[in-house]
């Protein structure tokens with residue numbers, strides 16, 4: 001579980017996160033949504049330990065990050081997996097090389113142990129024939145699978161994903177969402193995803209926090225978001241005609 005308590009983050013005189021508090025539970029797929037510039041990426045970077053909030057606490061299964069020594073912080077960061085926007089694979093390495101990279105960097109495992117783990121995670125993300133291909137030789141959806149395999153190869157307790165669906169067609173996007181959701185449940189990971197994608201909200205948003213101008217404006221589940229009367233949330237969610245229709249159908253069904 002990750003507990004966030006009243007965090008503030010500024011850059012110079014610009015106050016970006018203005019006292020955000022929430023809890024992300026283990027085995028749950030948590031989403032951060034909000035308009036462009038609302039502070040989602042800054043918030044995710046605080047969770048990753050890349051930005052230090054000036055005020056407030058972030059606890060990872062009870063451990064307050066700011067109270068840990070440098071080596072304890074390093075160890076904790078090794079328990080975090082990250083899927084970057086655009087996958088961020090190394091172009092000069094094969095799929096297998098990309099997934100093995102964290103193991104070679106951060107563990108003392110033997111070559112055969114690493115190979116077994118890489119084979120296992122690639123199979124888990126349904127990539128069996130791509131080991132020796134380069135990122136440029138596989139589709140965007142496959143690249144995301146490689147990025148997910150790399151993020152889970154170290155058996156993380158925490159998984160952070162920044163726009164994991166960007167650039168994918170809607171069908172592939174749903175497959176990637178479902179894969180992240182299944183992995184979260186299967187390995188009991190605390191997963192936090194930054195997204196703009198309303199399909200993701202509907203499909204996998206077990207807990208959603210809505211940020212507005214650096215504040216947490218609303219939080220709830222995907223079932224609750226379609227019923228809320230919070231105007232900022234409904235403006236955001238129903239900015240597309242499609243979702244306006246979905247809401248209308250939902251209201252008609254309820255009556």
Ligand SMILES: Nc1ncnc2c1ncn2[C@@H]1O[C@H](COP(=O)(O)OP(=O)(O)OP(=O)(O)O)[C@@H](O)[C@H]1O
Nearest residue numbers: 011014016034035036037038039040041042043196
């Ligand atoms: N390193 C930084 N230095 C200064 N300002 C920053 C830095 N990182 C982010 N900001 C500012 O913080 C604000 C929030 O940015 P952030 O990237 O978190 O938004 P976001 O909600 O993720 O937007 P998007 O959906 O477009 O990615 C923006 O005004 C941005 O310019």
